[in-house]
Amino acid sequence: MLQNGSSSSTPRAVSGKRSERMRLVLSLLHERTSMSQSALAEALGISAATLRRDLADLDEQGLLVRTHGGARALDARSEIPVRLRNTQFREAKQLIARRAVDMIPAGPYAVALSGGTTTAEVARALSNRSGLTIVTNSLTIAMECAARPRLKVIMTGGVVRQSSFEAVGSLSENTFKAINVGTAILGTDGISVSGGVTTHDETEARTNHAMVANAQRVIVVADGSKVGQVTLAKMADLSEIDDFVTDSDADPAALQLIADVGVTVHIVDLSAVRR
Numbered sequence: 001m002l003q004n005g006s007s008s009s010t011p012r013a014v015s016g017k018r019s020e021r022m023r024l025v026l027s028l029l030h031e032r033t034s035m036s037q038s039a040l041a042e043a044l045g046i047s048a049a050t051l052r053r054d055l056a057d058l059d060e061q062g063l064l065v066r067t068h069g070g071a072r073a074l075d076a077r078s079e080i081p082v083r084l085r086n087t088q089f090r091e092a093k094q095l096i097a098r099r100a101v102d103m104i105p106a107g108p109y110a111v112a113l114s115g116g117t118t119t120a121e122v123a124r125a126l127s128n129r130s131g132l133t134i135v136t137n138s139l140t141i142a143m144e145c146a147a148r149p150r151l152k153v154i155m156t157g158g159v160v161r162q163s164s165f166e167a168v169g170s171l172s173e174n175t176f177k178a179i180n181v182g183t184a185i186l187g188t189d190g191i192s193v194s195g196g197v198t199t200h201d202e203t204e205a206r207t208n209h210a211m212v213a214n215a216q217r218v219i220v221v222a223d224g225s226k227v228g229q230v231t232l233a234k235m236a237d238l239s240e241i242d243d244f245v246t247d248s249d250a251d252p253a254a255l256q257l258i259a260d261v262g263v264t265v266h267i268v269d270l271s272a273v274r275r
Helices: 016-032 037-044 048-060 090-102 117-125 139-146 170-178 202-213 252-260
Strands: 002-005 034-036 064-067 070-073 109-113 132-136 151-155 181-187 190-192 196-199 215-221 233-236 243-247 264-268
Touching (some): 002 252, 016 034, 016 037, 016 048, 016 070, 034 037, 037 048, 048 064, 090 117, 090 243, 090 264, 117 139, 117 181, 117 215, 132 139, 139 151, 170 202, 181 202, 190 252, 196 202, 202 233, 252 264
Parallel strands (some): 002 264, 109 132, 132 151, 181 215, 215 243, 243 264
Antiparallel strands (some): 064 070, 190 196, 196 233
């Protein structure tokens, strides 16, 4: 059903503008494997000196390899770190988050949240609710929710992935298996009929599937760029998903295919925020 409506080194803090620029560098390298400094600077519209500083920081954090006169990607399959993704499609993610929160019942209730920038917006949108227990394997979401006195937070154990700041592995999986939640809200790197709900890391996928398997209802949240995409590891089959919340930039044909297999698709309209 379609529903329309409104590195081991410590990462350095970066401004929103620089974060977006560094994300674009990684995106270009993931697409083309390697590029010269002059080509990167031209594509980004920045000076050679600014680019050299960005490449030095990204290399220091183990996110790319600097070469003579340019840079190359570490692994074409690797994901862009969550700290560099938080400015992309921000307005769409905020609208998606608000729609997902509207689907959470009032009163005492348990909600599981996976890591990701869209689920982080869900966590922020839940900040004014009371009586909720938040179960998460994401360090960033746990910190966001723990600062809200009306929310109770349960953080899973596990090994923390540097790129996503999510705890994964058997400790995290066992926590999700031991707790029954009313709704699990799952972020994703790709959702399609052919691939299901996918992410870049197989261990993260197994952990998030444990969250999905022990929830009474499962909502997937993702901006339109993720629709029709398939990444390395499956977190869930579409048959395990109840609702999918996305935006009006998503491919309508891909959304219809998702709806045809029984997922209720909710579409937030981006036209109002672009006027």
